[in-house]
Amino acid sequence: MTPATIPDDMLAIEITKPGGPDVLTPVRRPVPRPGPNEVLIRVAAAGVNRPDVLQRMGLYPPPPGASDLPGLEVAGEIAALGPSVSGWNIGDKVCALLPGGGYAQFALADAGSCLPVPKGLSPEEAAALPETVFTVWANVFDDARLQPGETLLVHGATSGIGVTAIAMAKAFGARVLATAGARAKCDAALTLGADAAYLYDEEPWDEEIAKSGGADVVLDMAGGDFLARNLACLNPGGRHVSIAFLRGAEAPINIFAIMQKRLKLTGSTMKARSLAEKARLAADIRTQVWPLLESGAMAVKIDQLFPLADAAKAHEHMEKGGHIGKIVLKAV
Template sequence: MRVIEIAGDKGPAEALTLSEQPDPVAGEGQIRIRVRAAGVNRPDLMQRQGLYPAPPGASPILGLEVAGEVDQMGSGVTRWSVGDRVCALLGGGGYAELAVVDARHALRVPESLDFVQAAGLPETVCTVFANVFEAGVLKAGETFLIHGATSGIGVTAIQMAKAAGARVIATSRGAEKTAAALALGADVSLDARSGDLEGAIRELGGVDVVLDMVGADYAAINQAVLKPMGRWVVIATQSGAAAQIDLLKLMLKRITLTGSTLRARPTDEKARLIAEVERTAWPWVVSGQVRPPIQASYPLEQASAAHLALEAGDHVGKIVLTI
C-alpha cells in the first residue's frame, strides 16, 4: 500500500514522503478499512515535528481519523460486513491506502455524507464530546465559550453545543473568521484582535463552560469570565503551557479546571467513548445538525501541502487528504 512516511527534516516538504509498505492485516477484533479520505489534524503537525510520538502499539504513520469501506475483518468481529461505509478513530495510520482499527472504534457513515466529509468527523466529534459534554458537563440553556472557533475542533464544537441547546460565544481572529463562526451557528462571535475581549464576554453575562485551545494567553480571561461553578476545559496550549492561575478565584467561584488528550486513551476507554458518541451525538450528524465545513482536500501525495495549509491558520473547518 502507499503511505506517507516521516523522514528527513521537520518541515513538511522535507519530512513527508510518499512510500510503500506491506498491507496490514486485520487481527482479532479488528477491521481493515480501504481508506478513501483521512482527516489532517494539529497533532499530525506535532508528530511530524517530533513533539507527539505515537503511543505504544499504535502505527507510527500519521493520521488519527479516516473514512472508507471495510475490506477485511478479523476474528470475532460481528457488527461490520465487507463493503460497509465507516469512519474511524485511529491511534495512527490514517495517511495510507489501508488502515487497521479496533472494530469498536468505527462509526457508520450516514448516506447523506461523502467520504471527505466523514473523514473530518471522528477525531473532532469525539474530542468535543469527551471534553465539552463529559468533562465540561455542558447542558441545555448554559452558555458555552469556544476559543479558536473556526478550527476543525472549533466548528464542530459550535454545532454540537447548539444541537444540545446551549448558547454559544465564539472567539476567533479577524473579521472573516468572526463572520464564519456566526454562519456556523454561534450566537455571538467576537474578534479576539479587537477591543477588550474579557470585558465583552463579561458584558454578555459570563459563561458556564470554556473550551480552550489557546492556553497561557487566555488563562486570565477564562478565570474572569467563568460563572460560579463554571468548567474550564483545556485541550491545547498553542500560546504556551505555563499559565498563571489565581487559586483563590478558582476557590471562590468553585471553578473546575480540567484537560485531556484523546490519542493515548486505552482501547476500551475509546470504545466506551465511541459508543456514547454514537448514542448521543451521532444522531446530530445523521440529521445534519453537525456538518463541519471542509476547507480543502488534497490527494495523499500532497500531504505536505495539506500540512502547510493547516500551519498557515487561515482555514475554516477541516483539511482532508483523499486517497
C-alpha cells in the same frame, strides 16, 4: 469485497524525519493485517488535524504499538476483519478514530473506535468527523457536562475543533461564544452558528463575555495568558477544559477565583485514552451525535480536499492558518 482483492502493498505517507511539510513522503508500504478486534479499512478519505503537524515535527509521537504513519481519522469500507471482531462486516462503510496510520490507502482501526458513516454524508465529510467529534464530545459534553441553555466559550473558532464545537454545542441547544484571530474568521464563526465572536487580540472578550451573562464551559486550546481571562468570564460552577496550549503551557492561576466561583479545571488528550475508553465514547457519540448529523441539525465544515499524495501541501495549507474548517485527504 473479499480479502483476495486486497493488494500486497499500498500508497502511504511517511514522516521520513522530524521537520517541515516536505518530510511527508509518498512511499509503498505493505498493507497491514488486522489483529484481534481490529478491522482493515480501505481508506476513501483521511482527515488532517493539528496533532498530525506536531507528530511530523517530532513533538507528539504515536502511542506505543500504533502505526508510525500520521493520520488520526479515516472513512472508507471494511476490507478485512481480524479475529474476534463482532458487529462489523466486510463492505460496511465506516469512519474511525485511529492512534495513527490514516495517511494511507488501508488503515487498521480497533473495532470499538469505528462508527458507521452517517446517512447522507460523503466519505470526505465522514473522514472529517472522528478526531474532533470524539475530542469535543469527551471534553465538552462527557467531562464538562455542557447543558442545553448553558453557554460555551470556544477559542480557535474556525479550527477543526472550533467548527465542530460550534456545530455540536448549537445542535444541543447551548449558547456559543467564540474567538478568532481575524475578522473574516469571526464572521465565519457567526455563519457557522456562534451567537457572538470576538477578535481575540483586539477585543476585551473576557470583559464583554462576563458582562453579557458569562460562560459555563470553556473549551481552551490557548492556555498561557488566556487562562486567567477564561476563568474571569466563567460563571459560578463553571468548567474549564484544556485540550492544547498554543499560547503557553504555563499560566498563573488565581486560586481564590476558583474557590469563589467553585470552578472545575480539567484537560485531556484523545490519543492517550485507552481503547475501552474510546469504545465507550464511540457508543455515546453514535446515540447522541449521529442523529444530529443525519437530521441535518449539525453540519460538517470542510475547508479543502487534497489528494493523499499531496499530504505535504495539505500540511502547508494548515500551517498558513487561513483554513476555515477541516482539511481532508482523498485516498481514491
